[in-house]
Amino acid sequence: MGLDYRFILITQESYRDKLFEYVSKNGSLDYGGCASLHFEMDSFIFKYLEGGYDWRPHYDKAEIERFIEPNGKASIGCIYISIKKLDGPNDEIEVSFTAATSDMSRLFEDSISISKWFTDLSMEINSTITYLDLEDDGARIIYFKGLPVRLDLKGDSHLGNLGSNFFDIVKEFSIRYEHFRE
Template sequence: MGGRWISAVPLSSEQEPASNAATSSNAPTSTQPEQPQLSRRNDDYSPEGRHTFQKMLRARAARHARIRFDLQGVEIMGLDYSYEIFMPAQNIAGALAELAELAPRPHRVPPLTLTMPGGDQIIVPFTSNFKSEPAYCSTSGMLELDTSIMFGVDDAVREFFEVRDSELDELGRIAIGYVYLTVRFTPALHPHYASLQFTAATSRMSRMFERSASIRAVFTGLTVAGGGVCCVLDTESDTLQICWLNGRPIQETVPGPRFSNCPDLVATWPGQDRRQSQSKRPGEPV
């Protein structure tokens, strides 16, 4: 029994039921800073709205913009909180395999074949830019996936989603998506480490990322399973929250009493030294 999909953006047109009729395209043009309620229905969006979502989200990823949409596809501003996991580059394929085990069952999209740098292949139950076409990561330093992940339900999750018991799987988890994953094979901090950055799709989901111990446990657990050295939560503030470091949970910030800047944090990773690190925040574009 799988958890029910909680959708923040629409599925692609190929996945829509044929009976879904287009909704009104006369959407209001004013933008508001507050994110509306997430939709539980995939048929709340017109074909034009789906096209707008997909086109604009791809543009957002390309230029690192802060773009979100209301139910009519109107652009609004929102929060982009994210968890980022750092690990040796050779561990990425294994981490993606562990992530695939956290996907809802039965799988809701066709399998996606990924070719890793070096030629290894892995199949995941997600899409890349809302498509299931094979992706060749050996030709790019970055991979983008649209994921849905099973999370345990705690009070913080219930605060942001009206969870029904019928939506829970046998482990008491619920599917939440989309969660946008960006894999960087050569992140700014060090060329021998890679990173997986999981970004919330909406402001409401961002706040849940920050407050839910269950959400944090999934990402720190994935850090352990994937052989990661560090997991941080970025809340778009002046500090990063460190959740996991070198094999144990931790509650520190950068900057903070222990780490005055990111190079100080990176210097604690295996195989690092201060000369190799750069004074960039995790997740920042090179």
């Protein structure tokens, strides 16, 4: 079984239509929940398109060009989109964008352009929090309440390792990190 990394956005149910407008404007979506999204080209996307994540890269210009849109953006898909309603009083939904292959999962982890695309979407739909779920390798928070961030939580059982110490760790770091001092 391969990697199934996914970007997860938490937002209000009322932003559902705006979410699909953004996806339609910046890609395409079929009726089965499979999207092809258009990202600015970066070196990781180029590497992915030429098969660089494969054990046997291929350098076929004609094959790569069919994934490049007229505006120069790369079309990456199939990315599976699913939405589930979260329990609680806040009327929130969890929107998942799941990579279809292990190679695409690695691309999600590496690409600056893809991370920016999801940060921009998060701003558009007023996401509370957006993160990349790296399965057993942890999670990467990329957006929190209006601000782009990057917080990597690494390792097998990453949250279990932090447990109740997480807030103490953040507090101790914040009072000692020179950029947080006034």
